[in-house]
Amino acid sequence: MRWRRLGLAKRLMLIQAFLAALLGTTLAVVVWVAVSDRLVEHHRLVAVARAATDAQAVAFDLSENVSPEDAMGRVAASPGTVQLVLRGREWHMSGTPSDPEAELRSLLTPMTEAQELVARRIEVDDTDLLAVMIPLAELDASYIQVSSVDDLDRRALLLGIGLAGGTLGLVVIAVAMGALSGRMALRPIVAFSRAASAAARGEPAVRLEAADDPDLAELAESFNASAEALSQRVIADARFAGDVGHELRTPITTMLNAMFVIQAHREVLDPAAREALDLLSEEIEGFRRLVVDLLEISQVDAGVGLDVERVQIGALARRVADHVTGRPVAHVEEEVSVFADERRIERVVANLVRNAEIHGGGCLAVTVASAGQGGVLITVEDAGEGVPADRRDRIFERFVSEGGGHDPGNGLGLAIVLRHVRAHGGTVRVDDRPGGGARFVVQLPRRARSRTIAAE
Amino acid sequence: MTNLLLVEDNLRVRRGLRLALEVEGFHVAEAPDAERGLACLAGCPPDVILLDVMLPDRDGFSVCRSIRAHSDVPVIMVTARADSRDVVTGLEAGADDYVTKPVVAHELCARIRALLRRVEAGAGLEPQVHVVKVGSLEVQLGEAVLLREGEPVALTRTEFRLLAALALAEGGVCSREFLLDRVWGYGHHGDKRLVDVHIGRLRHKVETDPAAPVHVVTARGMGYRLAGSSSQ
Structure with missing residues (x-):
């Protein structure tokens, strides 16, 4: 044992x-x-x-x-x-x-x-x-x-000392050689485990280098074959979502504009028709957001590169969070500027704040703080019931809606957050806010590791 | 009444947009492909063109370049996605702004009105400021004319408004957000690539060496400014 x-x-x-x-x-x-x-x-x-x-x-x-x-x-x-x-x-x-x-x-x-x-x-x-x-x-x-x-x-004594010393030296050399050969033998396994965990994080372009060693070549080949199959599936999946989005965009455009024309003439409708028109209008707007979000997800999944520039996260968070909630919720402890894709980080903050407003009983605070060499931390706290520990990974998946709230959302907001943050090489997690409610913490590195993947 | 030309291949999308834009008070001419779009342009010049990137006969970028060859009419590109290269390619082809699908009429309205705004004297500036000179350049604000060594330079309306915004700052640095607001009417939510690409286009027209600009210079990390300007 x-x-x-x-x-x-x-x-x-x-x-x-x-x-x-x-x-x-x-x-x-x-x-x-x-x-x-x-x-x-x-x-x-x-x-x-x-x-x-x-x-x-x-x-x-x-x-x-x-x-x-x-x-x-x-x-x-x-x-x-x-x-x-x-x-x-x-x-x-x-x-x-x-x-x-x-x-x-x-x-x-x-x-x-x-x-x-x-x-x-x-x-x-x-x-x-x-x-x-x-x-x-x-x-x-x-x-x-x-x-x-x-x-x-x-x-005889000298001979004995010499022999004992020699034996000891041999053992020391053997230990060193053992350690070295152990490390050498493990090196491909370490590379393998790094590649496997990268693949598990959803990086589709992960491959092991083809090894000269025939013992390892087989392992590398089978890993690469699995990774390739997986990334093909991911690409096909992303392409499907993207294709659906593209196809839906055309009818949505027609519906939105036709709806706009009818709304402009709503005074000629009787009250029941007006109410029906409003229902239809709301659904079409929800439909539009779904298509836009679906397209955004499919773009990230297809590996569209980041448009990186220096971004002041404090100012961005204040601008976006206060705009979404319509009240001052941002608290900037310290202005931190990082290299990131500004538009995507705006989406991250907007989606988290909107999520807190819809599902978390209202956004309590958005805090920006420096994490030193770790970059910047953006924290979004809400007044809801929190997220149970067993659901904390799942809520970042597509179409896993938290339910509750008047407007249930489309289940893509947090999936988009996760994708944008990961594309920057950052992390996002949810835990309990001291005093109740959920707390979403986004960490972004000082400089986005742009993992641009050639796609399409 | 403002005349729009809508170049879009999908019949229902085109009709829906036309109806909605008419509600907003525009007169809309329709064209289902590039060929008929360019023909319309020759017939009665519109005030603004809405140009889809994906057309059955030619791509929107080359159509935009064809338009720019003999017209400075504002062009709004309708692209598939905001993240894609389409945006930069479209702007470099000479488009003044872009919108992404699905396109809605009231969003388009705001874009069209911003592009059609006239150059206004900046707030707090003396009304008699009509001409700003920068080296060999002379910006005549009232007439919307740029002279370079006495010769007029052909600028699109948007390029001129960008130059005017820089000129009115009297050599001060204009942030990209400021320029987005001033020239395109975006608040904080505009795409800064609009500014960058237009600055590049402006340099090609006013600089001897666009790669080493002496008039329209970059204030690193802050924005752009017009170097060595003096107003009269």
Whole structure:
């Protein structure tokens, strides 16, 4: 469970580190065993060769009746080396004390019983020593050199440190390589997830770059095929809405103008006909707004580019909001100018304010505030019942009307808001106003990222 | 009575618009295509032309260029959409203003009346100001004549009113909103591209090098002004 939660990159890193540690340790052990054996063997051969040479010198001196102490004294033994001579049952030892301790004697005595050269590791007072015994047969004596293995231990220690360090270094390199390869392996997945979320946000032109890697090429191809199919559907959808709008525009023009002529002559109609005329007139006006909105949506969906210039959002919000409500509702905390499509932002503010007036029990305030590097925030608050959390995404969809109110609207106002804001690279959301009602917050970047998509 | 020429191919749309415009007090001549529209123009010159972009025989832009070749009669282009390139293309072809479909009579009325307004002396200006000189240019406000090095320059009515609005500011900067209101009668809701495209057209007629204007200059981020003007 926990392992799964680690994530691919970390798992790759850990696997590489574990393998490197295993390999490093195995190699270190093999090297250690091989080299330390060779070291011991080498040390033994050197000690034996030296002891043999020294034994010859001592044997010569003893045959000339020199005392064992003097004979041993003439030999230039290496430091830390103790020489002993056993003649008959009598022990002689170089240096002071000249009499070997009982422990050493008891260890060496069995060696002297052999008739040929003996080299053996012995331990005295927890110290490792190497004893080499050479029988001096003609003199009925034995010559013994006892040397320290300190030097050997030191070299072994150095070797051990070197091997451990090497193993550790290998693990560190493996972790780094693991992290790097994890990131490299994940890079296409990161690109994929970015592309997928862009597609989910409704950007139809998102495609993955064709990868050289055959493993990834298939993924990229299938993603691109899906994205292409999706964008074809989006384009077809937008084109359908646009076509419907275009087709309806012609009869609407005729109806509006014919209605205008009849309205000009309304005084000749009887009261019932006048009332019917007003009904018809209102419906035709609603119909006109629907067609205009439908065309506006289809244009944005078809990817018509932004007409970007420097826009003072505070002045724009005040102008539009006060005009729509007919009363001063705008509150500009700070004038913020951003690069945006002025006409579209006017539509955004007008639609949000109109939405608050129709569905939100009246617009309470329109606030403009700077968001620093984040651009500008436009907040529209109303006095209605608010929008339930589960409907907050849905109300920005086409033809999802909030209901309520005297004039139900055509269900396209907020869809247009969402499209214009997104076209600027901004965001729009709705939450609860402290104290009741809904609060729509539009964030626009300092500079619109104009994602102009070639269409039609 | 103001005479309008309505060039529109759809019969019912054309008749509906004619009836509504007649209620508003205009006299309307109809033409269903470019050929008959241009023929009408030659017959009895209208005061304003309403020109649809999509016509069966030719597109509205080329018709507009044909009209401009020998007439300065105001042209209102009827375009499919406000966002599209049609607007700029139409204005560059010489149209004075545009409306988008669906077109309603009272909206058209406001546009037509704005285009037919005469040049008025600016408020607070001395009534004896009749001529403004800018370098080699001489703007005769009363006569609606522009002289360049003594030679008259052919400007459309809208171009002249734009120039006059700049001239009456006496070298001061005119914002695009101000010019939209002054020349086209739009409040704050006009399309600023109207101003930009007309300024471009004006420069082509009054500047030696339209790319490096010395008379009609841009006040960056603020608007336009007429450089070095002096009134008499």
